[in-house]
Amino acid sequence: MKLALFDYGAGNLHSLGKALEAAQATVTVTSDWDKALRLDGLVLPGVGAFGPAARALPDDIGPLRSRLEEGYPCLGICLGMQLLFDASDESDGHGIGLVPGRVRHLESAVVPHMGWNDVETAEDPIFDGIEQLVAYYANSYICEPVDSAAAIAWSTYEGRRFAAGVRATNTWGLQYHPEKSSLPGRQIITNFVRLAAEARQASPDSVESRA
Protein backbone atom coordinates (compact mmCIF):
# COMPACT_ATOMS: atom_id res chain seq x y z
CA MET A 1 0.00 0.00 0.00
CA LYS A 2 1.62 3.20 -1.19
CA LEU A 3 -0.01 6.30 0.20
CA ALA A 4 0.70 9.91 -0.68
CA LEU A 5 0.81 12.22 2.35
CA PHE A 6 0.17 15.63 0.86
CA ASP A 7 2.41 18.44 2.12
CA TYR A 8 0.86 21.94 2.05
CA GLY A 9 4.13 23.19 3.51
CA ALA A 10 3.13 23.82 7.13
CA GLY A 11 2.95 21.92 10.36
CA ASN A 12 3.44 18.44 11.74
CA LEU A 13 3.27 15.61 9.17
CA HIS A 14 5.69 13.43 11.03
CA SER A 15 3.38 11.71 13.51
CA LEU A 16 0.69 11.06 10.90
CA GLY A 17 3.31 9.54 8.60
CA LYS A 18 4.49 7.30 11.43
CA ALA A 19 0.93 6.25 12.28
CA LEU A 20 0.31 5.27 8.64
CA GLU A 21 3.59 3.37 8.52
CA ALA A 22 2.68 1.57 11.73
CA ALA A 23 -0.44 0.40 9.84
CA GLN A 24 1.85 -1.13 7.20
CA ALA A 25 1.51 1.61 4.58
CA THR A 26 4.45 2.99 2.64
CA VAL A 27 4.24 6.76 2.88
CA THR A 28 5.44 9.27 0.30
CA VAL A 29 5.37 12.90 1.41
CA THR A 30 4.71 15.01 -1.67
CA SER A 31 3.41 18.35 -2.95
CA ASP A 32 3.00 16.98 -6.48
CA TRP A 33 -0.64 16.21 -7.37
CA ASP A 34 0.23 13.98 -10.32
CA LYS A 35 2.25 11.79 -8.03
CA ALA A 36 -0.32 11.95 -5.21
CA LEU A 37 -3.05 10.55 -7.49
CA ARG A 38 -0.94 7.78 -9.01
CA LEU A 39 -0.31 5.71 -5.89
CA ASP A 40 -2.81 3.60 -3.94
CA GLY A 41 -4.37 6.42 -1.97
CA LEU A 42 -4.12 9.98 -0.71
CA VAL A 43 -3.95 11.42 2.79
CA LEU A 44 -4.74 15.10 3.34
CA PRO A 45 -3.27 16.05 6.71
CA GLY A 46 -4.81 18.42 9.20
CA VAL A 47 -2.38 21.20 9.84
CA GLY A 48 -2.37 24.82 8.72
CA ALA A 49 -5.03 27.21 7.51
CA PHE A 50 -7.65 26.78 4.75
CA GLY A 51 -6.34 29.58 2.51
CA PRO A 52 -2.76 28.41 1.98
CA ALA A 53 -3.91 24.78 1.72
CA ALA A 54 -6.56 25.72 -0.89
CA ARG A 55 -3.86 27.53 -2.86
CA ALA A 56 -1.86 24.28 -2.81
CA LEU A 57 -4.73 22.51 -4.63
CA PRO A 58 -4.40 22.13 -8.41
CA ASP A 59 -5.61 25.17 -10.45
CA ASP A 60 -8.02 22.89 -12.27
CA ILE A 61 -9.72 20.98 -9.48
CA GLY A 62 -11.76 18.80 -11.91
CA PRO A 63 -9.34 15.89 -12.38
CA LEU A 64 -8.66 15.61 -8.63
CA ARG A 65 -12.39 15.65 -7.81
CA SER A 66 -13.16 13.09 -10.53
CA ARG A 67 -10.40 10.84 -9.29
CA LEU A 68 -11.94 10.81 -5.82
CA GLU A 69 -15.47 10.40 -7.24
CA GLU A 70 -14.23 7.35 -9.14
CA GLY A 71 -13.15 5.81 -5.85
CA TYR A 72 -9.46 6.65 -5.43
CA PRO A 73 -8.99 6.15 -1.66
CA CYS A 74 -8.54 9.31 0.38
CA LEU A 75 -8.39 10.23 4.07
CA GLY A 76 -8.78 13.90 4.98
CA ILE A 77 -7.99 14.86 8.57
CA CYS A 78 -9.25 18.09 10.21
CA LEU A 79 -8.24 20.77 7.66
CA GLY A 80 -7.92 17.85 5.22
CA MET A 81 -11.63 17.09 5.78
CA GLN A 82 -12.50 20.77 5.34
CA LEU A 83 -10.73 20.80 1.97
CA LEU A 84 -13.21 18.19 0.71
CA PHE A 85 -15.93 20.89 0.89
CA ASP A 86 -16.64 23.83 -1.44
CA ALA A 87 -15.36 26.76 0.60
CA SER A 88 -14.61 28.03 4.09
CA ASP A 89 -15.37 31.05 6.29
CA GLU A 90 -11.70 30.97 7.29
CA SER A 91 -10.29 32.29 4.05
CA ASP A 92 -10.92 32.74 0.35
CA GLY A 93 -10.23 29.95 -2.06
CA HIS A 94 -12.04 26.87 -3.28
CA GLY A 95 -11.93 23.43 -1.75
CA ILE A 96 -12.14 20.20 -3.73
CA GLY A 97 -15.94 20.27 -3.70
CA LEU A 98 -16.29 16.51 -3.35
CA VAL A 99 -18.73 16.99 -0.47
CA PRO A 100 -21.16 19.85 -1.20
CA GLY A 101 -21.24 22.28 1.68
CA ARG A 102 -19.34 24.98 3.51
CA VAL A 103 -16.90 25.19 6.38
CA ARG A 104 -18.18 27.52 9.11
CA HIS A 105 -16.52 29.28 12.00
CA LEU A 106 -17.30 27.58 15.30
CA GLU A 107 -19.42 30.07 17.24
CA SER A 108 -18.71 28.98 20.80
CA ALA A 109 -17.58 30.64 24.02
CA VAL A 110 -14.26 28.79 24.01
CA VAL A 111 -12.51 28.42 20.64
CA PRO A 112 -10.48 26.46 19.50
CA HIS A 113 -12.45 23.33 20.30
CA MET A 114 -9.41 21.72 21.87
CA GLY A 115 -9.21 18.38 23.56
CA TRP A 116 -10.88 14.98 23.71
CA ASN A 117 -14.53 14.80 22.78
CA ASP A 118 -17.07 12.01 22.36
CA VAL A 119 -17.80 10.90 18.81
CA GLU A 120 -21.11 9.26 17.86
CA THR A 121 -20.47 6.98 14.93
CA ALA A 122 -22.71 5.55 12.24
CA GLU A 123 -22.21 2.06 10.80
CA ASP A 124 -19.14 2.46 8.64
CA PRO A 125 -16.15 0.14 8.21
CA ILE A 126 -13.76 3.01 9.06
CA PHE A 127 -14.93 2.52 12.68
CA ASP A 128 -14.50 -1.29 12.72
CA GLY A 129 -13.28 -2.59 16.06
CA ILE A 130 -14.13 0.59 17.98
CA GLU A 131 -16.78 0.37 20.65
CA GLN A 132 -16.75 3.87 21.94
CA LEU A 133 -14.82 6.73 20.42
CA VAL A 134 -13.36 9.67 22.29
CA ALA A 135 -11.06 11.56 19.94
CA TYR A 136 -8.68 14.49 20.01
CA TYR A 137 -9.81 17.72 18.37
CA ALA A 138 -8.05 21.03 17.71
CA ASN A 139 -10.38 23.00 15.44
CA SER A 140 -11.92 26.46 15.17
CA TYR A 141 -14.07 25.58 12.13
CA ILE A 142 -16.67 22.91 11.43
CA CYS A 143 -18.04 21.41 8.22
CA GLU A 144 -21.68 21.78 7.18
CA PRO A 145 -22.55 19.27 4.46
CA VAL A 146 -25.58 20.27 2.35
CA ASP A 147 -26.77 16.68 2.54
CA SER A 148 -26.63 15.53 6.16
CA ALA A 149 -26.50 11.93 4.90
CA ALA A 150 -22.86 12.59 3.97
CA ALA A 151 -22.02 12.59 7.68
CA ILE A 152 -20.92 9.33 9.28
CA ALA A 153 -20.07 10.72 12.72
CA TRP A 154 -21.04 13.60 15.01
CA SER A 155 -19.68 15.41 18.03
CA THR A 156 -21.33 17.96 20.27
CA TYR A 157 -19.54 21.00 21.66
CA GLU A 158 -21.19 23.64 23.83
CA GLY A 159 -24.56 22.29 22.77
CA ARG A 160 -23.85 22.34 19.06
CA ARG A 161 -23.81 19.02 17.18
CA PHE A 162 -21.58 18.96 14.12
CA ALA A 163 -20.22 16.53 11.54
CA ALA A 164 -17.21 14.72 13.00
CA GLY A 165 -16.84 12.62 9.87
CA VAL A 166 -18.07 12.43 6.27
CA ARG A 167 -17.81 9.87 3.54
CA ALA A 168 -18.06 9.98 -0.26
CA THR A 169 -17.17 6.79 -2.17
CA ASN A 170 -13.75 5.80 -0.79
CA THR A 171 -12.98 9.20 0.69
CA TRP A 172 -13.31 9.67 4.43
CA GLY A 173 -13.05 13.04 6.14
CA LEU A 174 -12.52 13.23 9.90
CA GLN A 175 -12.67 16.48 11.86
CA TYR A 176 -10.64 15.07 14.78
CA HIS A 177 -7.06 13.79 14.68
CA PRO A 178 -6.93 9.97 14.66
CA GLU A 179 -3.12 10.11 14.73
CA LYS A 180 -3.42 11.94 18.09
CA SER A 181 -6.26 9.85 19.51
CA SER A 182 -4.21 7.03 21.01
CA LEU A 183 -5.38 3.43 20.44
CA PRO A 184 -8.82 4.01 18.87
CA GLY A 185 -7.27 6.58 16.54
CA ARG A 186 -4.65 4.12 15.42
CA GLN A 187 -7.41 1.58 14.81
CA ILE A 188 -9.11 4.07 12.46
CA ILE A 189 -5.87 4.58 10.55
CA THR A 190 -5.37 0.83 10.29
CA ASN A 191 -8.96 0.51 9.04
CA PHE A 192 -8.34 3.18 6.38
CA VAL A 193 -5.21 1.44 5.12
CA ARG A 194 -7.16 -1.85 4.90
CA LEU A 195 -10.16 -0.22 3.17
CA ALA A 196 -7.87 1.55 0.72
CA ALA A 197 -6.18 -1.75 -0.11
CA GLU A 198 -9.57 -3.41 -0.65
CA ALA A 199 -10.72 -0.56 -2.87
CA ARG A 200 -7.59 -0.78 -4.98
CA GLN A 201 -8.02 -4.53 -5.36
CA ALA A 202 -11.62 -4.09 -6.44
CA SER A 203 -10.69 -1.43 -9.00
CA PRO A 204 -6.97 -1.43 -9.82
CA ASP A 205 -7.28 1.43 -12.33
CA SER A 206 -4.30 3.56 -11.54
CA VAL A 207 -3.66 6.57 -13.76
CA GLU A 208 -0.34 4.94 -14.54
CA SER A 209 -1.96 1.81 -15.97
CA ARG A 210 -4.38 3.89 -18.03
CA ALA A 211 -1.72 6.15 -19.45
Add this chain to the structure above:
Amino acid sequence: MLRPRVIVCLDVKDGRVVKGTQFKNLRDVGDPVELAQRYEAEGADEIVYLDVSASSESRGTLLDVVRRTAETLFIPLTVGGGVRSADDIGPLLRAGADKISVNSAAVRDPELLSIGAERFGSQCVVASIDAARDNNIWRCFTHGGSKPTELDAVAWAEECVERGAGEILLTSIDQDGARTGYNLDLTAAVADRVSVPVIASGGAGEAVHLRDAFTCGHASAALVAGILHDGLTTVTELKSSLIDWGIRVRGSEMMEANKG
Protein backbone atom coordinates in the same frame (compact mmCIF):
# COMPACT_ATOMS: atom_id res chain seq x y z
CA MET B 1 -18.81 16.50 25.72
CA LEU B 2 -15.30 17.85 25.87
CA ARG B 3 -13.32 15.98 28.51
CA PRO B 4 -11.16 17.84 31.06
CA ARG B 5 -7.56 16.95 30.24
CA VAL B 6 -4.73 15.63 32.39
CA ILE B 7 -1.45 16.79 30.84
CA VAL B 8 1.94 15.44 31.89
CA CYS B 9 4.94 17.78 31.78
CA LEU B 10 8.53 16.58 31.41
CA ASP B 11 11.54 18.87 31.84
CA VAL B 12 14.05 17.99 29.16
CA LYS B 13 17.73 18.96 29.20
CA ASP B 14 20.24 17.87 26.58
CA GLY B 15 17.98 15.04 25.46
CA ARG B 16 17.20 13.63 28.91
CA VAL B 17 14.33 14.13 31.34
CA VAL B 18 15.61 15.94 34.42
CA LYS B 19 14.16 16.83 37.76
CA GLY B 20 15.21 19.45 40.23
CA THR B 21 14.03 22.36 42.29
CA GLN B 22 13.77 25.75 40.62
CA PHE B 23 16.01 24.58 37.76
CA LYS B 24 18.76 23.72 40.29
CA ASN B 25 20.20 20.38 41.44
CA LEU B 26 19.01 18.70 38.27
CA ARG B 27 19.21 14.94 38.15
CA ASP B 28 18.58 12.53 35.30
CA VAL B 29 15.30 10.63 35.55
CA GLY B 30 15.16 8.93 32.18
CA ASP B 31 14.61 8.92 28.44
CA PRO B 32 11.84 11.29 27.30
CA VAL B 33 10.67 8.98 24.52
CA GLU B 34 10.17 6.08 26.93
CA LEU B 35 8.58 8.20 29.64
CA ALA B 36 6.16 9.88 27.22
CA GLN B 37 5.07 6.49 25.93
CA ARG B 38 4.59 5.21 29.47
CA TYR B 39 2.40 8.19 30.36
CA GLU B 40 0.30 7.68 27.21
CA ALA B 41 -0.23 4.07 28.29
CA GLU B 42 -1.29 5.29 31.78
CA GLY B 43 -3.95 7.50 30.20
CA ALA B 44 -2.28 10.91 29.90
CA ASP B 45 -4.24 13.13 27.50
CA GLU B 46 -1.24 15.15 26.32
CA ILE B 47 2.49 15.49 26.90
CA VAL B 48 4.44 18.72 27.33
CA TYR B 49 8.21 18.88 26.96
CA LEU B 50 9.76 21.89 28.59
CA ASP B 51 13.30 22.29 27.29
CA VAL B 52 15.42 23.62 30.15
CA SER B 53 18.73 23.42 28.30
CA ALA B 54 20.64 26.65 28.59
CA SER B 55 22.70 26.43 25.43
CA SER B 56 21.62 27.06 21.87
CA GLU B 57 23.64 24.01 20.75
CA SER B 58 21.01 21.92 22.48
CA ARG B 59 18.42 22.87 19.83
CA GLY B 60 19.45 20.05 17.51
CA THR B 61 19.19 17.61 20.39
CA LEU B 62 15.68 18.85 21.20
CA LEU B 63 14.56 18.41 17.57
CA ASP B 64 15.94 14.88 17.62
CA VAL B 65 14.05 14.06 20.84
CA VAL B 66 10.83 15.47 19.37
CA ARG B 67 11.30 13.47 16.18
CA ARG B 68 11.90 10.22 18.05
CA THR B 69 8.98 10.91 20.39
CA ALA B 70 6.54 11.52 17.54
CA GLU B 71 7.39 8.13 16.09
CA THR B 72 5.84 6.31 19.02
CA LEU B 73 3.57 8.82 20.76
CA PHE B 74 -0.04 9.03 19.56
CA ILE B 75 -1.37 11.80 21.78
CA PRO B 76 -0.62 15.52 21.33
CA LEU B 77 2.85 16.81 22.13
CA THR B 78 3.58 20.41 23.09
CA VAL B 79 7.14 21.68 23.16
CA GLY B 80 8.17 24.75 25.13
CA GLY B 81 11.42 26.34 26.09
CA GLY B 82 13.12 25.94 22.74
CA VAL B 83 11.32 28.75 20.96
CA ARG B 84 13.29 31.98 20.91
CA SER B 85 12.15 33.36 17.55
CA ALA B 86 9.49 32.67 14.91
CA ASP B 87 12.04 30.68 12.93
CA ASP B 88 12.22 28.09 15.71
CA ILE B 89 8.51 27.19 15.36
CA GLY B 90 8.50 25.53 11.93
CA PRO B 91 11.32 23.05 12.62
CA LEU B 92 9.73 21.92 15.90
CA LEU B 93 6.35 21.33 14.23
CA ARG B 94 8.02 19.57 11.30
CA ALA B 95 9.88 17.34 13.76
CA GLY B 96 6.56 16.21 15.25
CA ALA B 97 5.40 18.74 17.85
CA ASP B 98 1.68 19.51 17.62
CA LYS B 99 1.94 22.77 19.53
CA ILE B 100 4.70 25.04 20.68
CA SER B 101 4.56 27.06 23.85
CA VAL B 102 6.26 30.41 24.23
CA ASN B 103 6.93 32.38 27.38
CA SER B 104 9.88 34.79 27.68
CA ALA B 105 10.23 35.09 23.90
CA ALA B 106 6.60 36.23 23.57
CA VAL B 107 7.01 38.86 26.28
CA ARG B 108 10.11 40.16 24.52
CA ASP B 109 8.45 40.05 21.09
CA PRO B 110 4.64 39.62 21.16
CA GLU B 111 4.65 39.52 17.33
CA LEU B 112 5.96 35.98 17.72
CA LEU B 113 2.45 34.85 18.68
CA SER B 114 0.83 36.56 15.69
CA ILE B 115 3.38 35.18 13.25
CA GLY B 116 3.06 31.67 14.67
CA ALA B 117 -0.75 31.77 14.47
CA GLU B 118 -0.77 33.16 10.93
CA ARG B 119 1.69 30.63 9.60
CA PHE B 120 0.63 27.52 11.45
CA GLY B 121 -2.79 28.22 13.00
CA SER B 122 -3.84 29.28 16.51
CA GLN B 123 -4.34 25.68 17.56
CA CYS B 124 -0.58 25.13 17.70
CA VAL B 125 0.37 28.31 19.56
CA VAL B 126 0.32 28.06 23.36
CA ALA B 127 1.10 31.17 25.39
CA SER B 128 2.86 30.13 28.56
CA ILE B 129 2.47 32.59 31.44
CA ASP B 130 4.26 32.40 34.81
CA ALA B 131 2.61 34.62 37.39
CA ALA B 132 2.80 35.46 41.08
CA ARG B 133 0.68 37.64 43.35
CA ASP B 134 2.16 41.11 43.82
CA ASN B 135 -0.08 43.46 45.78
CA ASN B 136 -3.16 43.85 43.64
CA ILE B 137 -1.99 42.26 40.43
CA TRP B 138 -0.87 38.90 39.14
CA ARG B 139 2.62 39.88 38.01
CA CYS B 140 4.11 37.99 35.05
CA PHE B 141 7.66 36.68 35.28
CA THR B 142 9.98 35.44 32.56
CA HIS B 143 13.13 33.31 32.43
CA GLY B 144 11.81 30.45 34.50
CA GLY B 145 10.16 32.71 37.04
CA SER B 146 13.29 34.73 37.80
CA LYS B 147 12.64 38.05 36.04
CA PRO B 148 9.66 40.23 36.97
CA THR B 149 7.89 42.12 34.20
CA GLU B 150 5.44 45.02 34.21
CA LEU B 151 2.70 42.77 32.82
CA ASP B 152 -0.46 41.72 34.64
CA ALA B 153 -1.26 38.08 33.90
CA VAL B 154 -4.94 38.64 33.07
CA ALA B 155 -4.28 41.55 30.69
CA TRP B 156 -1.31 39.76 29.14
CA ALA B 157 -3.35 36.58 28.63
CA GLU B 158 -6.01 38.63 26.83
CA GLU B 159 -3.38 40.19 24.59
CA CYS B 160 -1.86 36.78 23.83
CA VAL B 161 -5.27 35.53 22.72
CA GLU B 162 -5.89 38.64 20.62
CA ARG B 163 -2.58 38.01 18.93
CA GLY B 164 -3.55 34.45 18.08
CA ALA B 165 -2.61 32.13 20.95
CA GLY B 166 -4.99 29.15 20.94
CA GLU B 167 -4.38 28.10 24.52
CA ILE B 168 -2.94 29.53 27.76
CA LEU B 169 -0.59 27.50 29.94
CA LEU B 170 -0.82 29.31 33.26
CA THR B 171 1.70 28.57 36.00
CA SER B 172 1.47 29.95 39.50
CA ILE B 173 5.03 30.54 40.65
CA ASP B 174 3.98 30.69 44.32
CA GLN B 175 2.42 27.23 44.15
CA ASP B 176 4.95 25.59 41.82
CA GLY B 177 6.49 22.56 43.49
CA ALA B 178 4.57 23.10 46.76
CA ARG B 179 2.02 20.34 46.03
CA THR B 180 -0.66 22.22 47.96
CA GLY B 181 -2.97 22.70 45.00
CA TYR B 182 -3.23 24.99 41.97
CA ASN B 183 -3.77 28.69 42.47
CA LEU B 184 -7.51 28.67 41.83
CA ASP B 185 -7.96 32.46 42.05
CA LEU B 186 -5.35 33.06 39.38
CA THR B 187 -6.65 30.24 37.19
CA ALA B 188 -10.26 31.41 37.37
CA ALA B 189 -9.27 35.06 36.90
CA VAL B 190 -7.63 34.23 33.57
CA ALA B 191 -10.03 31.47 32.45
CA ASP B 192 -13.04 33.73 32.98
CA ARG B 193 -11.56 36.47 30.82
CA VAL B 194 -10.16 34.64 27.79
CA SER B 195 -11.99 32.73 25.06
CA VAL B 196 -9.41 29.95 24.71
CA PRO B 197 -8.74 26.90 26.91
CA VAL B 198 -6.63 27.48 30.03
CA ILE B 199 -4.26 24.85 31.41
CA ALA B 200 -3.73 25.13 35.18
CA SER B 201 -0.16 24.53 36.25
CA GLY B 202 1.91 24.63 39.41
CA GLY B 203 0.93 23.00 42.68
CA ALA B 204 -0.58 19.60 41.87
CA GLY B 205 -0.15 17.36 44.90
CA GLU B 206 -3.14 15.03 44.70
CA ALA B 207 -6.22 14.25 42.62
CA VAL B 208 -8.47 16.67 44.51
CA HIS B 209 -6.31 19.54 43.28
CA LEU B 210 -7.07 18.60 39.69
CA ARG B 211 -10.77 18.40 40.45
CA ASP B 212 -10.67 21.89 41.98
CA ALA B 213 -8.77 23.26 38.96
CA PHE B 214 -11.61 22.04 36.71
CA THR B 215 -14.52 23.00 38.95
CA CYS B 216 -13.42 26.16 40.83
CA GLY B 217 -10.53 27.21 38.57
CA HIS B 218 -12.56 26.80 35.35
CA ALA B 219 -9.52 25.20 33.73
CA SER B 220 -9.88 23.02 30.63
CA ALA B 221 -6.80 21.03 31.55
CA ALA B 222 -4.45 20.45 34.47
CA LEU B 223 -0.70 20.03 34.20
CA VAL B 224 0.97 17.43 36.42
CA ALA B 225 4.68 16.73 36.78
CA GLY B 226 6.57 16.06 40.02
CA ILE B 227 4.08 13.80 41.79
CA LEU B 228 4.13 11.46 38.79
CA HIS B 229 7.89 11.49 38.28
CA ASP B 230 8.42 10.81 41.99
CA GLY B 231 6.11 7.82 41.78
CA LEU B 232 3.67 9.24 44.35
CA THR B 233 0.74 8.51 42.05
CA THR B 234 -0.05 7.59 38.45
CA VAL B 235 -2.22 9.16 35.76
CA THR B 236 -4.50 6.14 36.07
CA GLU B 237 -4.95 6.73 39.81
CA LEU B 238 -5.57 10.45 39.34
CA LYS B 239 -8.19 9.78 36.69
CA SER B 240 -9.80 7.04 38.75
CA SER B 241 -10.34 9.52 41.63
CA LEU B 242 -11.68 12.18 39.25
CA ILE B 243 -14.18 9.67 37.87
CA ASP B 244 -15.31 8.78 41.40
CA TRP B 245 -16.11 12.47 41.88
CA GLY B 246 -18.13 12.59 38.68
CA ILE B 247 -15.57 14.31 36.45
CA ARG B 248 -15.80 12.71 33.02
CA VAL B 249 -12.19 12.49 31.96
CA ARG B 250 -11.16 10.37 28.97
CA GLY B 251 -11.13 6.72 29.94
CA SER B 252 -14.13 7.06 32.28
CA GLU B 253 -16.24 4.42 30.59
CA MET B 254 -13.46 1.84 30.59
CA MET B 255 -12.57 2.49 34.23
CA GLU B 256 -16.20 2.44 35.36
CA ALA B 257 -16.69 -0.91 33.61
CA ASN B 258 -13.60 -2.28 35.37
CA LYS B 259 -14.85 -1.07 38.72
CA GLY B 260 -18.05 -2.98 38.00
